Amino acid sequence: MLLEQIKQPEDLKRLSMAELELLAEEIRQFLIEKLSVTGGHLAPNLGVVELTIALHTLFNSPEDKFIFDVGHQAYVHKILTGRMDKFDTLRKYKGLCGFVKRSESVHDVWEAGHSSTSLSAAMGMSIARDLKGENYKVVAIIGDGAMTGGMALEAMNHIGHEKKNLMVILNDNEMSIAPNVGAIHNYLSKIRSDRHYLKAKEEVETLLKKIPAIGETLAKTAEKLKDSLKYLVVSGVWFEELGFTYMGPVDGHNLPLLMDTLKQAEKVNGPVLVHVVTIKGKGYTPAEKDSHTWHGVGHYKIESGQVLKAVGPPMYTEVFGNTLIELAEQDPRIVAVTPAMPSGSGLLKFASHFPNRMIDVGIAEQHGATMCAGMASEGMKPIFAVYSTFLQRAYDQVVHDICRPNLNVTFAIDRAGFVGPDGETHQGVYDIAFLRTLPNMVLMMPKDEKELRDMMKTANDYDDGPIAYRYPRINGTGVKIDEAPKSIAIGTWEVIKEGDRAAVLAVGPMVQVAEEAAEQLSKEGIQLRVVNARFIKPLDEAYLLQLANEQIPLITMEEGSIQGGFGSAVLEFFAERGISALTIRNLGIADYFVEHGSVKEQRQEVGLTAQHLVAEVLALTPRKRQRA
Numbered sequence: 001m002l003l004e005q006i007k008q009p010e011d012l013k014r015l016s017m018a019e020l021e022l023l024a025e026e027i028r029q030f031l032i033e034k035l036s037v038t039g040g041h042l043a044p045n046l047g048v049v050e051l052t053i054a055l056h057t058l059f060n061s062p063e064d065k066f067i068f069d070v071g072h073q074a075y076v077h078k079i080l081t082g083r084m085d086k087f088d089t090l091r092k093y094k095g096l097c098g099f100v101k102r103s104e105s106v107h108d109v110w111e112a113g114h115s116s117t118s119l120s121a122a123m124g125m126s127i128a129r130d131l132k133g134e135n136y137k138v139v140a141i142i143g144d145g146a147m148t149g150g151m152a153l154e155a156m157n158h159i160g161h162e163k164k165n166l167m168v169i170l171n172d173n174e175m176s177i178a179p180n181v182g183a184i185h186n187y188l189s190k191i192r193s194d195r196h197y198l199k200a201k202e203e204v205e206t207l208l209k210k211i212p213a214i215g216e217t218l219a220k221t222a223e224k225l226k227d228s229l230k231y232l233v234v235s236g237v238w239f240e241e242l243g244f245t246y247m248g249p250v251d252g253h254n255l256p257l258l259m260d261t262l263k264q265a266e267k268v269n270g271p272v273l274v275h276v277v278t279i280k281g282k283g284y285t286p287a288e289k290d291s292h293t294w295h296g297v298g299h300y301k302i303e304s305g306q307v308l309k310a311v312g313p314p315m316y317t318e319v320f321g322n323t324l325i326e327l328a329e330q331d332p333r334i335v336a337v338t339p340a341m342p343s344g345s346g347l348l349k350f351a352s353h354f355p356n357r358m359i360d361v362g363i364a365e366q367h368g369a370t371m372c373a374g375m376a377s378e379g380m381k382p383i384f385a386v387y388s389t390f391l392q393r394a395y396d397q398v399v400h401d402i403c404r405p406n407l408n409v410t411f412a413i414d415r416a417g418f419v420g421p422d423g424e425t426h427q428g429v430y431d432i433a434f435l436r437t438l439p440n441m442v443l444m445m446p447k448d449e450k451e452l453r454d455m456m457k458t459a460n461d462y463d464d465g466p467i468a469y470r471y472p473r474i475n476g477t478g479v480k481i482d483e484a485p486k487s488i489a490i491g492t493w494e495v496i497k498e499g500d501r502a503a504v505l506a507v508g509p510m511v512q513v514a515e516e517a518a519e520q521l522s523k524e525g526i527q528l529r530v531v532n533a534r535f536i537k538p539l540d541e542a543y544l545l546q547l548a549n550e551q552i553p554l555i556t557m558e559e560g561s562i563q564g565g566f567g568s569a570v571l572e573f574f575a576e577r578g579i580s581a582l583t584i585r586n587l588g589i590a591d592y593f594v595e596h597g598s599v600k601e602q603r604q605e606v607g608l609t610a611q612h613l614v615a616e617v618l619a620l621t622p623r624k625r626q627r628a
């Protein structure tokens with residue numbers, strides 16, 4: 001196996017082209033086999049096998065810098081940089097990260113997870129390089145989906161103006177997670193498919209080569225002819241207009257051609273964009289046929305291509321999608337907006353019911369949020385369906401365009417809390433802190449999927465400004481959800497279980513954790529009160545004052561950052577009222593980023609389990625345990 005001989009990129013340089021092509025196939029088989037057990041981003045990585053081999057063969061990482069946009073397509077890079085033997089731990093707790101990770105390798109120079117940052121990082125590294133008087137290569141690898149992200153366009157604008165020496169590899173597989181959307185996507189399709197342009201360009205180039213040593217003038221004229229042909233045939237090569245030398249489109253699976261093109265690109269002065277056309281899922285038929293599903297998968301059977309789904313009650317996401325259909329049938333104001341995550345956000349079925357009321361704006365959270373504000377200002381009821389972590393990208397729009405003018409935008413915040421294998425770049429653990437501080441915002445989290453439905457109804461009946469419900473990337477509890485959803489009075493909490501030893505104010509899935517702890521404690525005669533703190537903003541102030549009067553020790557519990565989170569809100573509430581003689585503990589995520597693993601392992605790591613809560617209650621109220 002050639003693959004076993006590749007411990008570092010320089011090992012590639014001694015291979016023949018035929019061996020490199022054989023290596024590509026070995027890497028494909030390796031990925032298909034390993035990921036059938038670990039799961040992961042299979043289709044994106046199958047699409048960049050040749051591209052990654054070419055980059056590591058022609059350039060010299062880590063002196064030359066490879067910047068992978070999103071970084072979900074860096075498995076081949078990891079294989080070629082000495083981490084092949086760690087793939088059994090891919091996305092596992094304390095194992096190989098599913099994204100680029102500086103602490104894993106000197107070859108990992110830029111971490112991401114969120115899309116469209118690579119060009120800005122490349123510009124920054126190029127400026128630093130030039131100021132240091134060095135001359136290494138800076139190469140950004142960005143997908144056609146990521147290219148639709150606003151940051152990428154901001155960076156293109158700057159790069160094209162400054163004319164720094166850097167290379168952008170546009171990996172164009174026509175897919176975001178779902179089929180790519182937008183004018184840039186359409187433009188790329190046009191360039192990709194403009195056969196007569198490509199043929200005419202080849203003819204002109206062949207003709208030029210046939211003319212023996214042509215004079216300087218004629219050569220310049222011929223070059224202009226070729227360029228005008230480009231402008232003539234392909235309406236304004238947008239990238240060239242922006243100041244890049246555009247090269248391509250080139251077949252990203254034809255290793256000799258790809259390497260020739262990259263060698264040419266390396267000689268270009270100033271910014272160069274190489275348009276590489278690839279097939280997402282290349283080499284594994286199920287993934288090629290349906291790269292949407294195979295963008296990110298769990299375990300699967302290689303032969304059948306059957307992806308093994310987690311058994312159990314429906315995911316919160318599925319309940320959200322189904323309930324939104326029920327609400328939309330009653331309320332024509334409802335429009336769902338997703339930033340490139342129609343499937344992940346559970347909106348595919350909604351889209352089939354209401355094709356013109358589900359809008360995928362591409363990887364454009366900022367645009368999506370403010371577009372919702374525009375719709376709300378005209379009387380619609382937009383539902384911005386967004387992962388907690390990706391909502392971070394649109395924070396100013398939430399503040400400036402939605403909360404300040406108090407517009408009727410609903411935020412359906414999925415992946416709220418720990419997300420498991422995607423790890424630290426994707427944890428949905430900051431939105432409580434960054435939303436609860438905003439005037440006019442209402443923020444809820446349900447204890448189960450039935451309450452999610454009620455919260456969706458509450459939000460739909462609420463027309464007094466922005467309102468958000470957040471829900472986790474886990475299965476529901478299995479509670480019956482056949483009743484019509486009912487509105488909940490804004491700012492009211494729910495006492496799940498009475499108790500006098502201490503009271504836990506639990507947010508979302510922490511209610512189940514608290515109930516488990518209460519059951520354990522009750523066996524020892526200790527009654528823990530469990531309160532479903534389903535409104536994070538506004539707090540249930542009347543109930544908090546009642547708790548203060550009872551002088552009962554309080555524990556807040558949230559799967560979110562302690563700093564600025566729900567617990568902080570409770571502390572602020574009492575402090576503002578001069579109520580200080582209370583015993584309060586805040587359980588949540590301390591001040592650090594929690595890495596990949598399972599949700600269970602992440603909760604265990606930060607102390608959000610029933611055992612931790614039991615210990616906290618006993619420590620808080622050291623009265624002796626009575627045997628029941």
Ligand SMILES: Cc1ncc(C[n+]2csc(CCOP(=O)(O)OP(=O)(O)O)c2C)c(N)n1
Pocket residue numbers: 044047070072073113114115142143144145146147171173175176177280295339340341363365390393
């Ligand atoms: C800001 C942000 N929004 C959404 C996502 C979710 N996401 C991850 S990969 C991806 C599609 C990327 O498409 P492309 O850049 O074309 O890469 P490909 O998977 O096709 O190789 C999306 C939408 C993200 N990572 N970051």
Ligand SMILES: CC(=O)[C@@H](O)[C@H](O)COP(=O)(O)O
Pocket residue numbers: 070072113177295296344415419422473
């Ligand atoms: C790389 C990326 O950001 C997405 O593919 C993300 O991993 C999807 O997350 P879910 O699997 O939770 O939909």
Ligand SMILES: [Mg+2]
Pocket residue numbers: 143144145171172173174175176
């Ligand atoms: Mg793509």
